[in-house]
Amino acid sequence: MAQSFTNFKDADSQLLASLYGKADLNFVSGKGSYLEDASGKRYLDFVSGIAVNALGHCHPSVVAAIRRQAEDFIHISNLYPNKPQLELAKRIVEVSDYSKVFFCNSGTEANEGAIKFARKFFNRNGKPEKQKIVTFLNSFHGRTFAALSATGQPALREGFGPMPGEFEHVVWNDTEALKQVVNENTCAIMLEPLAAEGGVMTISEEMVKTINELREKFNCLVIADEVQTGVGRLGTFLGVKKYGLHADLVSLAKGIGGGLPLGMVLMTEQVASALRPGDHGTTFGGNPLACAAGLAVVNEVTTPGFMENVILRSEELKAGLAKLAEKYSFLGSVHGDGLLLGIETEKPVAELIATARENGLLVHRAGANVLRLLPPLNVSKSEVEDALSILDKACSLIS
Numbered sequence: 378m379a380q381s382f383t384n385f386k387d388a389d390s391q392l393l394a395s396l397y398g399k400a401d402l403n404f405v406s407g408k409g410s411y412l413e414d415a416s417g418k419r420y421l422d423f424v425s426g427i428a429v430n431a432l433g434h435c436h437p438s439v440v441a442a443i444r445r446q447a448e449d450f451i452h453i454s455n456l457y458p459n460k461p462q463l464e465l466a467k468r469i470v471e472v473s474d475y476s477k478v479f480f481c482n483s484g485t486e487a488n489e490g491a492i493k494f495a496r497k498f499f500n501r502n503g504k505p506e507k508q509k510i511v512t513f514l515n516s517f518h519g520r521t522f523a524a525l526s527a528t529g530q531p532a533l534r535e536g537f538g539p540m541p542g543e544f545e546h547v548v549w550n551d552t553e554a555l556k557q558v559v560n561e562n563t564c565a566i567m568l569e570p571l572a573a574e575g576g577v578m579t580i581s582e583e584m585v586k587t588i589n590e591l592r593e594k595f596n597c598l599v600i601a602d603e604v605q606t607g608v609g610r611l612g613t614f615l616g617v618k619k620y621g622l623h624a625d626l627v628s629l630a631k632g633i634g635g636g637l638p639l640g641m642v643l644m645t646e647q648v649a650s651a652l653r654p655g656d657h658g659t660t661f662g663g664n665p666l667a668c669a670a671g672l673a674v675v676n677e678v679t680t681p682g683f684m685e686n687v688i689l690r691s692e693e694l695k696a697g698l699a700k701l702a703e704k705y706s707f708l709g710s711v712h713g714d715g716l717l718l719g720i721e722t723e724k725p726v727a728e729l730i731a732t733a734r735e736n737g738l739l740v741h742r743a744g745a746n747v748l749r750l751l752p753p754l755n756v757s758k759s760e761v762e763d764a765l766s767i768l769d770k771a772c773s774l775i776s
């Protein structure tokens with residue numbers, strides 16, 4: 378019998394393991410850049426499921442693709458080649474310049490796969506000593522063991538030891554520190570092209586140059602974690618292209634599935650040539666519904682003019698945030714790129730988020746004191762203006 382819940386938060390805390398700090402909201406539907414709660418109140422959604430709903434809620438192409446595929450088959454297993462996977466892989470290879478794709482279900486799985494592929498690559502090529510993975514402090518790569526070992530936030534590892542070994546973290550954008558730790562035994566340098574969760578921190582040109590040089594000098598691989606930055610969020614299909622970073626493996630998830638769980642690792646022909654059947658795998662990876670949705674997302678974001686919208690809205694949002702920082706002294710510098718933006722706040726970020734939410738705008742945090750904005754990539758000019766005016770009001774209320 379169908380249950381009705383008067384308050385989702387109360388029921389949630391009774392029924393679900395308490396692993397997330399959840400807001401007291403009863404969302405019942407979403408369309409485009411808006412979510413609606415049970416009382417009919419609408420919220421402008423600049424969280425987008427934490428960078429998942431790249432095309433907003435229930436985009437007609439995504440809904441149609443899922444419906445169409447659900448009529449054919451929903452799952453058949455990776456024992457059999459299938460059209461939804463092939464169509465998506467073909468498009469991804471066309472738009473990314475990578476040669477091969479591994480499908481999985483989430484960001485952490487994509488990173489787990491990329492780390493395993495990098496280690497296997499050197500093992501198969503007679504260099505088993507190349508094991509070390511160098512990553513960055515404050516990075517976030519996911520919650521499974523290797524991805525957590527790669528993550529440069531020790532607090533997230535507390536109580537879960539022992540961790541898989543041979544991971545080392547250096548300070549973000551510290552090229553000298555990176556040069557000190559990368560050597561002949563380095564398997565890979567792993568990084569987010571823009572460190573999102575750690576505080577929306579952009580990469581310096583010098584760091585890009587240093588990583589490219591170290592990759593050449595020590596014959597190591599570069600793993601780009603584009604789980605949050607990929608699929609148009611920075612105004613290009615991949616962030617590595619935008620910044621000129623030479624990556625051998627790229628992990629994608631979040632936005633690629635249009636809301637369905639889909640992750641993937643893109644790799645060069647050279648890396649792919651070291652992999653054999655049985656090396657790695659997953660039952661649900663490349664699920665047909667998720668791949669059908671993924672194809673709809675890739676087709677939309679590669680439509681002429683789509684990225685221009687990302688860039689224009691980004692400029693408007695950045696300029697608007699900078700204006701707010703002039704008006705409210707507790708706001709600091711604006712960080713980020715594309716539609717992955719943040720602004721520092723000296724007032725508690727949780728208070729600003731809650732006040733914005735009460736006034737109809739959903740925003741999120743990054744790091745300890747950064748308010749993060751992740752609108753859908755097809756957000757309109759007027760929605761950006763509305764978000765900025767709600768933020769203005771929220772700032773004045775907490776001043």
Ligand SMILES: Cc1ncc(COP(=O)(O)O)c(C=O)c1O
Nearest residue numbers: 483484485517518519604605630
């Ligand atoms: C850069 C990055 N990598 C990996 C992950 C983990 O992705 P998932 O939560 O899908 O496992 C995230 C999630 O926030 C992320 O932002």
